[in-house]
Amino acid sequence: MHPTKTPAEIDTLINCRWLLPIMPESQIYENFSLAVHQQRIVDVCSQSEAKGRYTPTTEYHLNDHLIMPGLVNCHLHAAMSLLRGYADDIPLKSWLEKHIWPLEKRLVNSDFVRDGTRLAIAEMIKSGTTCFADMYFHPETSAEVVRDCGIRSQIGFPVFDLASAAGQTAESQIHRGLQLHDTFKDHALIKIACAPHATYSVSNKTLTTLATYANELDLPVHIHAHETAREILQSTHQHGQRPLQLLHDIGLLLPQTQLVHMTQVDDGDIRLLQDHKSQVIHCPQSNLKLASGFCPLAKLLDMGVNMALGTDGAASNNDLDLFSELQTAALLAKGISGNAAAMPAHKALRMATLDGAKALGWQAEIGSLEIGKYADAIAIKMNTIQQQPLYNIASQLLYTNSGSRVTHSWVAGKALLKDSKLQSLNESSLIHSAQQWRSKIVPDQFPAGQ
Secondary structure, three states: OOOOOOEEEEEEEEEEEOOOOOOOOHHHHHEEEEEEEOOOEEEEEEHHHHHHHHHEEEEEEEEEEEEEEEEEEEEEEHHHHHHOOOOOOOOOOHHHHHHHHHHHHHOOOOOHHHHHHHHOOOOOOHOEEEEEEEEEOOOHHHHHHHHHOOEEEEEEEEEEEOOOOOOOOHHHHHHHHHHHHHHHHHOOEEEEEEEEEEOOOOOOOHHHHHHHHHHHHHOOEEEEEOOOHHHHHHHHHHHOOHHHHHHHHHOOOOOOEEEEEEOOOHHHHHHHHHHHHEEEHHHHOHHHHHOOOOHHHHHHOOOOOOOOEEOHHHHHHHOHHHHHHHHHHHHHHHHHHOOOOOOOOHHHHHHHHHHHHHHOOOOOOOOOOOOOOOOOOEEEOOOOOOHHOOOOHHHHHHHHOHHHHEEEEEOOOEEEEEEEEEEOOOOHHHHHHHHHHHHHHOOOOOOOOO
């Protein structure tokens, strides 16, 4: 007779009807469990195996749910949630220069960033995002909010040579950003990136300085690039070359460079992306709304370029639901390429999880439900009328508004959403705060208290 092995004590056991791990690829397991201890995944196994192996402090029985990795939103301006719907249906140049930038100079301060970032994080948690890349003013404040909320984030310190809402020189922005990098260099949930706005708003001299720091410190670089045809023409006229070639010549086109939008892409651009293994962040809904163009997603994937997904800010989207963004990306890829098989469901879901983690340099820690990785996961209810019957679960996740059915969210094993209720933020307080900001932003249209 063999002695009975005592079950191991662990922090959390999540039992579910289906589990989609992302790795191994294209797999969905039924009646499985996710075992979590000290922030990390210690097992992925059948429920019957888990029952004999573990004694959890906290146990979930999610019998109508699918568990999968949390989504990774690789580009947004979180605090701009307070500008949702403020200046809609306007082309990018006018939208920025006549509406957004003047208002930011007038109103943006640390309070604006704190309240707007909280609002954005709440929306993302409730729709399945557990990690995001931010790019906005007062990054110190954003970092404080991220730390307090318990979500995972890459926070980019913005750099402009033009006058900005930060009211600082490029040199001072870089100095403060590097201080922020030193402060959070050992933080498990926060990375700091340098975030020059674009080649048309940052001088070559400043970009060269950033290239030095990015190479020396292995610092991520987050930048808008090839967003519109006008940007390409301006760069060609001013510099005699396209923005991507400019970044290459300066030394800022690196494996850790995250190029946001990339709607204007030619064969030379693709060769540069391949040679430097740089990351592309696709923001289809924002690109559509601002009529900026179409990122050739299917072509770039076929050429081996890592593609991740971003919502952009709520001022130009107008939501932060990455499942919705993913559906748009998949449909556009099919329509633009003329190939209905261009973006199958499992491939699309990987783009919003593991490929997003890779774009941010976090693929060894998150993006898939594998033993040893952080327990960044979400639960999605799968028994609603809109999903029935369930022929293809991955397809249902992609095409049936899954963000609205996220009920639970964990980051490093800590629950941020339980039974659709936020755990680290007060929803009614966030709504009240947003309404107060509305009356400040357009006081004549919305008197205080209305």
